[in-house]
Amino acid sequence: MADVDGAVKEALAEALALDEDEITPEATLMDDLGAESIDLLDILFRIEKATGVKIEASDLGDYIQGGIPDEEFSDADEVITEKGAEHLKKVMPQTDPSEVAGKVKAEEVMTLFTVQNLADMVKNRGNGAGG
Amino acid sequence: MATAPGADLTLRIGVDVVGVARLERLVRDDERRQETLFTARELEYCRGKRRCYEHMAARFAAKEAVLKAFGTGISQRMRWTDVEVVNERNGRPKVHLAGAVASFAERHGLADLDVSLSHTEGVAVAQALTSWRGRPAEEVPCAST
Numbered sequence: 001m002a003d004v005d006g007a008v009k010e011a012l013a014e015a016l017a018l019d020e021d022e023i024t025p026e027a028t029l030m031d032d033l034g035a036e037s038i039d040l041l042d043i044l045f046r047i048e049k050a051t052g053v054k055i056e057a058s059d060l061g062d063y064i065q066g067g068i069p070d071e072e073f074s075d076a077d078e079v080i081t082e083k084g085a086e087h088l089k090k091v092m093p094q095t096d097p098s099e100v101a102g103k104v105k106a107e108e109v110m111t112l113f114t115v116q117n118l119a120d121m122v123k124n125r126g127n128g129a130g131g
Numbered sequence: 132m133a134t135a136p137g138a139d140l141t142l143r144i145g146v147d148v149v150g151v152a153r154l155e156r157l158v159r160d161d162e163r164r165q166e167t168l169f170t171a172r173e174l175e176y177c178r179g180k181r182r183c184y185e186h187m188a189a190r191f192a193a194k195e196a197v198l199k200a201f202g203t204g205i206s207q208r209m210r211w212t213d214v215e216v217v218n219e220r221n222g223r224p225k226v227h228l229a230g231a232v233a234s235f236a237e238r239h240g241l242a243d244l245d246v247s248l249s250h251t252e253g254v255a256v257a258q259a260l261t262s263w264r265g266r267p268a269e270e271v272p273c274a275s276t
Contacts, residue, residue, distance in 0.1 A: 030204075037195055037204065037211075038149060041157050041164075056167050058210055070208065107203045107235075 004051060004126065008119040011046035015039050025116035026094065033115075043118075053126045063121055064091060064109055074106040092117050140242055140262040145199030147192040149255045154191055155184035168194075170215045188255035189248040190216045196246060196259035197226060201235060209235075216246065224248055226259075240264035 005025075013020045016033055029035040035043065040057050048054045065073050066087045073084040080088070084106075085097035092112060104112075158165045165174060168191060177186040194214040198204050213232035216224050224246050228236055236244075242262045249256050 037198075038153065038157070038191065041168075042153070045157055045164075056164065058167055061208055065208070106208065110204075 004053075004122050005119050007047055007050035008115065008122060011043050011050065012115065015042040015046055023115055025114065025119070027115050028111060029113055029115065029118065030111050047118075047122055051122060051126060053122050055122065055125055059125075060110070060113070060121070063124075064088070064113070066091065070106075078106050080104050080106060080109070091120070140264060141266050143200045143202065143261050143263065145196040145201070145259040145261075147195035147199060147257055149188040149192040149195070151185050151188045151250070151253055151255060154188040154255075158187065159184070166212075168211045170212050172217055173215060176218065182252070185250045185252065185255060189250040189257060192255045192257035193224065193226070193246045193248055193259065196257040197244065197261075198232070200244075200259040200261040201232070201239075203235065216248070239266050 009020055009023050012018065012023050012029075012033065012035075016035060016039055018033065023033065027033055029040070029043075037057070040060075044055050044057060065084075068084060068087055072081060073087070074080050079102055080100050082097065082101040085095070085101035085104075088095050088100060088109065089097050092114070094114060094116075095112060158168065165187075169177070169187065173187075173190055177183045177190065180186045191211070193216045194211050195204075197214045198209065203209065208231040210230055210232075213228060213230040215227040215229065217227060219225050226244050226246055228244075240263050242264050244259065244261050246257055246259045
């Protein structure tokens with residue numbers, strides 16, 4: 001497979017009209033780089049063209065939640081459970097379960113998704129692994 | 132955010148602008164991607180139009196505007212097809228909610244939802260207005276996506 005890290009960085013730079021130097025592995029796509037939803041589509045489209053790995057925007061959510069049912073991933077107030085936080089640590093290693101469980105709402109998780117998380121997901125999919 | 136006079140309603144708006152050429156580049160000749168973004172009814176409507184990508188861009192902008200008015204943007208459980216824009220007989224757009232977006236609306240007390248669309252050859256814009264029963268302002272996160 002092509003250089004995934006490089007392809008992800010290039011896709012982000014082109015879709016968001018950023019200099020590649022601004023795109024660090026720990027930068028979050030939405031808050032730090034300012035990606036909006038249509039940007040996300042553009043980024044995934046460019047990654048597909050460069051690597052052959054097709055990821056739909058809706059796949060991101062499935063990957064993040066890892067097949068854990070909603071009622072186990074978050075509680076009645078939509079706050080991430082310990083189980084949800086432990087899973088997030090696997091796909092988003094920069095997260096600290098003690099800072100996520102009982103504190104972060106499910107709908108906010110996407111805002112924590114980083115450049116490195118995206119590259120890891122592309123590698124995961126490129127290796128034929130599921131989300 | 133504003134409160135409607137005489138009613139215990141919180142109002143929130145959302146707006147979004149989409150470049151028609153950009154949307155076209157992303158979905159042209161890709162039926163699966165189109166189906167990720169639009170419902171069968173929306174696709175049938177848009178494909179029947181001479182400038183179908185303009186109509187798709189307007190609908191995509193509407194979905195984004197609605198999710199901005201919700202204060203969530205697209206979150207990991209929400210699908211773009213959860214927000215469906217259909218036209219009434221008089222041409223006025225109407226929004227149908229489904230899936231995680233409908234659940235969110237029910238849980239948080241959505242009372243009413245209206246959208247307005249406009250598009251030219253180059254850009255499409257949509258604005259959404261929502262009213263909520265008993266949804267405190269601090270509950271609504273800042274959404275920019």
